[in-house]
Every structure is written in structure tokens, then in C-alpha cells.
Amino acid sequence: MRSPLSALFWRELRIARSVGGGGAMGVVFFLILVSLTPFAIGPDLNLLSRIGPAILWIAALLATLLGLDRLFQADADDGSLDLLLTAATPLELIVLVKCLAHWIATALPLVVASPLLGLTLAMEPESLAGISLSLLAGTPALTMLGAIGAALTAGLRRGGLLMAVLILPLTTPVLIFGVSSAAAASGGTVPFHIPMLILSALSLASLAGAPFAAAAALRARDA
Amino acid sequence: MLKYANPTNFLALAGRLIPWLAAATALSLGAGLFLTFFVAPDDYQQGSSVKIMYLHVPSAWLSMMCYVIMTSAALGTIVWRHPLADAAQKAAAPLGAIFTLLCLVTGSLWGKPMWGTWWVWDARLTSVLVLFLIYLGLIGLWQTIEEPAQAARAAAILTLVGVVNIPIIKFSVDWWNTLHQPASVFKIGGPAISGSMLWPLLIMAVAFTFLFLTLHLMAIRNEILRRRLRRLSIDAAHAEEKSEATA
Numbered sequence: 001m002r003s004p005l006s007a008l009f010w011r012e013l014r015i016a017r018s019v020g021g022g023g024a025m026g027v028v029f030f031l032i033l034v035s036l037t038p039f040a041i042g043p044d045l046n047l048l049s050r051i052g053p054a055i056l057w058i059a060a061l062l063a064t065l066l067g068l069d070r071l072f073q074a075d076a077d078d079g080s081l082d083l084l085l086t087a088a089t090p091l092e093l094i095v096l097v098k099c100l101a102h103w104i105a106t107a108l109p110l111v112v113a114s115p116l117l118g119l120t121l122a123m124e125p126e127s128l129a130g131i132s133l134s135l136l137a138g139t140p141a142l143t144m145l146g147a148i149g150a151a152l153t154a155g156l157r158r159g160g161l162l163m164a165v166l167i168l169p170l171t172t173p174v175l176i177f178g179v180s181s182a183a184a185a186s187g188g189t190v191p192f193h194i195p196m197l198i199l200s201a202l203s204l205a206s207l208a209g210a211p212f213a214a215a216a217a218l219r220a221r222d223a
Numbered sequence: 224m225l226k227y228a229n230p231t232n233f234l235a236l237a238g239r240l241i242p243w244l245a246a247a248t249a250l251s252l253g254a255g256l257f258l259t260f261f262v263a264p265d266d267y268q269q270g271s272s273v274k275i276m277y278l279h280v281p282s283a284w285l286s287m288m289c290y291v292i293m294t295s296a297a298l299g300t301i302v303w304r305h306p307l308a309d310a311a312q313k314a315a316a317p318l319g320a321i322f323t324l325l326c327l328v329t330g331s332l333w334g335k336p337m338w339g340t341w342w343v344w345d346a347r348l349t350s351v352l353v354l355f356l357i358y359l360g361l362i363g364l365w366q367t368i369e370e371p372a373q374a375a376r377a378a379a380i381l382t383l384v385g386v387v388n389i390p391i392i393k394f395s396v397d398w399w400n401t402l403h404q405p406a407s408v409f410k411i412g413g414p415a416i417s418g419s420m421l422w423p424l425l426i427m428a429v430a431f432t433f434l435f436l437t438l439h440l441m442a443i444r445n446e447i448l449r450r451r452l453r454r455l456s457i458d459a460a461h462a463e464e465k466s467e468a469t470a
Contacts, residue, residue, distance in 0.1 A: 148380070148381075148384055152364065152377045152380065152381060153367075156367055156368065157367075158367070159367075162360075162363055162364065162367055165356075165359070165360045165363055166360040166363070166364060166381060168356075169353045169356035169357050169360065169385075170353075170357075170384065170385065172349070172353055213380055213383070213384050216301070216376075216380050217376075217377060217380045220373060220376035220377055220380065221373065
């Protein structure tokens with residue numbers, strides 16, 4: 001007999017793998033976004049290697065958001081969200097476990113893929129390591145913030161676009177410190193660990209706070 | 224005080240207060256604008272373009288004060304589920320967006336002659352822009368969810384999450400080296416601004432606050448009436464259904 005939370009965790013991972021290939025599709029979207037940029041700004045390798053971390057972070061941000069609107073929407077559609085709401089397990093933990101599974105299925109592949117894509121942007125090895133580490137530390141914050149938006153818009157028509165409008169402004173600090181830690185890895189005036197520590201702090205704070213906000217938003221759905 | 228938590232009593236109070244508040248707004252705004260244009264001195268460096276300050280600074284204060292008021296209304300929604308708090312929340316979002324836009328536009332117009340650019344991506348400007356985007360997102364959320372009580376709770380949660388931005392705006396000029404100047408009115412050791420400029424500025428701030436209170440009360444009144452209309456039309460539809468069923 002598995003505990004409810006681990007059962008939920010494996011269920012989420014199975015769904016992510018089987019339905020529309022959530023994780024793989026996110027990586028493909030990430031790849032397309034990154035490969036479109038050189039067409040837009042021209043194939044100047046010096047320029048690309050300078051703005052490479054920014055391109056990768058923007059692409060990761062959008063790819064993370066892309067899958068998030070399904071986080072609670074699918075459960076709201078088929079009614080399993082109502083079962084989760086009435087379960088004895090605290091809703092905050094359920095949200096946390098769903099986010100963890102979602103992060104493993106969608107954000108972790110981006111972290112793994114980012115150095116390969118960084119190579120096509122002519123980034124230096126230190127910069128490649130920096131971007132992977134900063135994505136590893138920063139994407140949990142994106143997933144958790146996104147979960148608040150997903151919970152707020154679950155069950156709404158056209159919720160996906162609204163979710164992006166609600167959540168993208170709040171991700172500004174994550175983007176700022178993510179890009180600056182990736183840039184600091186390849187030299188610069190700021191030591192690498194400072195933006196990295198702030199980025200980790202943002203992730204930890206959102207891990208601690210966002211489940212409560214998202215759970216409150218899910219409870220607010222039924223008046 | 225509790226008496227006015229009843230929407231009907233609140234409507235009566237708002238009806239009595241609004242004319243007085245409107246008169247106070249007109250008086251203080253007139254006095255403030257007169258002082259701005261005819262009494263306040265030109266800056267020895269900036270010339271007459273310093274007068275943009277008398278619009279820019281009060282709208283910046285109001286853009287943040289509006290969010291703080293919205294946050295306290297959001298607490299009222301979450302904790303007491305009070306319809307008046309819902310209405311106060313909903314009414315504040317467009318007002319806050321307008322004051323923030325006013326702050327951004329006047330700041331941009333002031334920045335062009337002074338800094339030589341319409342916009343810089345420094346911490347203060349960016350965090351105010353994020354505040355504007357949060358207001359827009361909240362308005363979008365209000366418009367998307369049809370059921371008012373449910374929309375109020377969703378907006379309240381987003382408002383409480385977004386409140387982290389307010390201290391960032393306030394202290395951005397102290398934490399980071401920015402092009403935007405640091406605080407010069409509310410600071411330790413008293414204001415670093417000459418009295419001849421401080422007084423018109425404070426009167427304009429009072430005028431903007433009265434303007435906000437007037438518009439906010441009017442918008443809350445509209446929202447309460449709109450909710451009643453919605454209730455009445457739902458009841459009418461039910462009554463019609465019933466009479467059709469019996470006929």
C-alpha cells in the first residue's frame with residue numbers, strides 16, 4: 001500500500017509521459033524558441049554568445065509556462081480535482097507533489113538540454129555550466145509561481161493566456177537573477193555565488209509560500 | 224463603524240460623503256495647480272520642467288497607496304468574505320492602473336529633457352512597470368470570472384501574492400544604484416527639498432488622495448448597485464421560469 005502522496009506523484013509522472021508527451025513537447029518548444037532567435041537577430045556569433053544566457057532563460061520561462069496551464073485544468077475537467085479537494089491529505093501537500101512531478105517532467109529536461117542549445121549559441125564552457133546551474137536553481141520558482149496562476153485560472157475558458165498575463169510580471173526577479181548568475185559565470189564584476197544564492201532563495205521562498213496560495217485559489221473555485 | 228459594513232448603510236454614507244469629497248478634491252486640486260504654476264519656483268538646473276514633479280510624485284504615491292488599500296480589502300475578502308471588501312477591491316484595480324500609468328507617463332516626459340531618454344531599465348522604473356502589469360492582470364482576472372464572489376477570492380489571492388512588489392518599489396532606489404533619484408521627502412533627517420517646493424507638492428498629494436477617495440467611493444457604489452442588478456435579474460429569470468412551469 002503506497003501513501004497517497006507517492007501514488008499521486010507517480011500518477012502525475014505517468015500522465016506527463018503519456019498525454020501529449022508534456023516533457024518532450026516542452027523541450028521541443030524550447031529548441032524551436034532558441035533556434036528562432038538567430039534568425040531574428042542574425043547569425044553573429046559574438047552577439048549570440050553574449051546574449052545566449054538571456055535567450056535560454058526567456059525560452060525556458062516560456063516553455064515552463066506552456067505546460068503549466070494543464071497542471072490543474074485537466075483535473076478540473078475530469079473531476080479528479082474535486083476528489084483531491086475532499087481528500088484527507090492537505091491540499092497544500094497535494095499541490096507541492098503535483099508541482100514536483102511537473103517540474104521533473106517539464107523543467108528538468110530543459111536543464112539537461114540547455115548546455116547543448118548553448119553550444120549552438122557559441123557560449124563559453126563556463127557560461128554553459130552557469131546556465132545549467134542557474135536553470136536548475138531557478139526553474140522551481142517558475143513552476144511554483146506558475147502553479148498559483150494555474151490554480152487561479154483552473155476551470156476558466158481562455159485561462160492559458162490569462163495565466164501568462166498574471167504570472168509573467170511576478171517572474172521578473174527570477175529572470176533577472178537567473179540571467180545575471182549565468183552571465184557572472186563567464187566573467188564579470190559580480191562573483192557567481194551572489195546572484196546564484198538570491199536565485200536559490202527565490203526558489204526556496206516560492207516553494208514555501210506558493211503551495212498555500214495555490215491551495216487557497218483552488219478552494220476559492222467552489223463558492 | 225460596524226454599522227457601515229452593511230451595504231445599504233454604506234450606500235447612504237457614500238451618498239453623503241461623495242459631494243464633500245468632490246468639493247475637497249476640486250478645492251485642493253485648484254490650490255495645488257495654482258501653487259504649481261504660479262508660486263513654486265523653477266529649479267536652478269531643471270528650469271520649469273521641474274513642475275512635472277507635482278503630478279509625477281503624487282501619482283507615484285497614489286499608485287502604491289491604492290495597492291495597499293486593495294491589499295487590505297483583499298484581506299477583508301479572504302478573512303470575512305465580506306461583499307463590501309470585494310467591491311472595494313474591484314473598484315481599486317482600475318484606479319491603481321490609471322495612477323500607475325500617469326506616474327509612468329509623467330516620469331517618461333520628465334526623463335526625456337532631464338536624463339536624455341524616455342525610459343531606462345533601472346530598478347525603480349521596472350518595478351513600477353511590473354506594478355502596472357499586475358494591475359492589468361487583476362483587471363483581466365476580474366473580467367474573466369463571472370461569479371463575483373469567486374472572482375473576488377481569486378483576485379484577493381493574486382493581490383496578496385503581488386504585494387511583495389510594493390517594498391521593492393519603495394526601496395529600489397536605496398538597494399540599487401539607479402538613475403532615478405532616491406527618496407527626498409520621506410527620509411530619516413527630514414525632507415531634502417526646499418519648503419517652497421515641498422508645500423505645493425504636499426498640497427497636490429492631498430488633492431490626489433481626495434481625488435482617489437472620491438473616485439473609489441463612487442466606484443464601490445457602482446459595484447454594489449451592479450451586484451444588486453445582477454441579483455435582481457437572476458431572481459426575475461427564476462420567477463419567469465417558475466410562472467412558465469405552472470402555466
